[in-house]
Amino acid sequence: MFQSLWWWSVLAVGLFWSVGAHNRLVRLRGAVLQAFGLLDARMQAWVAMAQTPTVPAPLPVPMSVDAAERASDGPAEAADAPPADAAPAPSLATQTLWMGTHAAALQLGNSLAASRAKPLDREAMAALTAAREVLLSAWRRLLREAPDFSATLQAGGIHVLWDQQETQVQLACDEFNLAVQRYNAALGQFPAALLAWLFRFQPARPI
Numbered sequence: 001m002f003q004s005l006w007w008w009s010v011l012a013v014g015l016f017w018s019v020g021a022h023n024r025l026v027r028l029r030g031a032v033l034q035a036f037g038l039l040d041a042r043m044q045a046w047v048a049m050a051q052t053p054t055v056p057a058p059l060p061v062p063m064s065v066d067a068a069e070r071a072s073d074g075p076a077e078a079a080d081a082p083p084a085d086a087a088p089a090p091s092l093a094t095q096t097l098w099m100g101t102h103a104a105a106l107q108l109g110n111s112l113a114a115s116r117a118k119p120l121d122r123e124a125m126a127a128l129t130a131a132r133e134v135l136l137s138a139w140r141r142l143l144r145e146a147p148d149f150s151a152t153l154q155a156g157g158i159h160v161l162w163d164q165q166e167t168q169v170q171l172a173c174d175e176f177n178l179a180v181q182r183y184n185a186a187l188g189q190f191p192a193a194l195l196a197w198l199f200r201f202q203p204a205r206p207i
Contacts (some may be wrong), residue, residue, distance in 0.1 A: 025201055028183040029120070032204055035179040036119040039172040039207070043112050043132075046165045049158065050105035050135075055090040055098045058152035094146040101142050104135040122205040129207045136166075177206040 090098070111131040115124040139162065143150050152159070184203045187196045196202075 025183075025186055025196065028179070028186050029201065032176070032179045032183050033119060035172070035176040036115075039169070039176045040112060040116055042165070042169045042172040043108065046162075046169050047105045047109045047112070047135075049162055049165060050101050053099065053102050055095055055149065056158045058157055088148065091146070091148055094142075094149045097138075097142040097146050098149070101135070101138040104131070104138040107131050108135050120202060120204045122203075125205040125207055129205075132169075132207070173207050180204040180206045 108128075108131040111124075111128045115121070115128045118124050143159075150159075187201060187203055
């Protein structure tokens with residue numbers, strides 16, 4: 001009788017232990033999905049900055065004091081003054097480089113849409129990682145090889161906004177990767193490893 005009671009106690013402890021391990025895996029997997037939700041939102045905002053196929057125009061330049069005085073003197077003199085927001089048209093090289101950035105953004109958007117349905121799929125995340133690197137490379141090449149575009153750096157312009165959004169994306173990537181690291185580490189522990197095999201928990205891939 002005592003031996004039977006001992007076995008039932010062992011079985012109960014093992015069951016509770018397994019349930020706890022399973023719940024921990026579910027919780028950690030949920031943390032990965034939640035972190036991807038933030039990453040998804042950050043990347044969507046980043047991609048949207050390069051959705052237009054035309055080079056973004058710089059912000060209007062404030063009118064100088066002399067130009068303002070000429071404009072107030074009369075319509076004739078105001079017509080002779082150049083527009084306050086006049087800016088040279090982007091060169092052909094800049095347009096071509098921007099099109100490369102635009103195409104890279106579209107590709108990242110497609111990869112993001114594919115991984116949104118399965119953020120734990122390693123192949124989908126690998127494609128998202130590659131698409132992100134392509135966009136980063138295209139932007140750096142644009143800044144490096146298009147001086148007329150780089151020269152339009154100004155507060156509130158696309159350069160500053162891009163850097164801010166890219167930083168937000170990197171922070172979201174770091175949070176996602178930390179969640180993936182914790183989830184994958186739990187998959188290798190006993191009895192979680194057995195439960196992972198039994199319930200088909202798959203390791204995730206960082207970005």
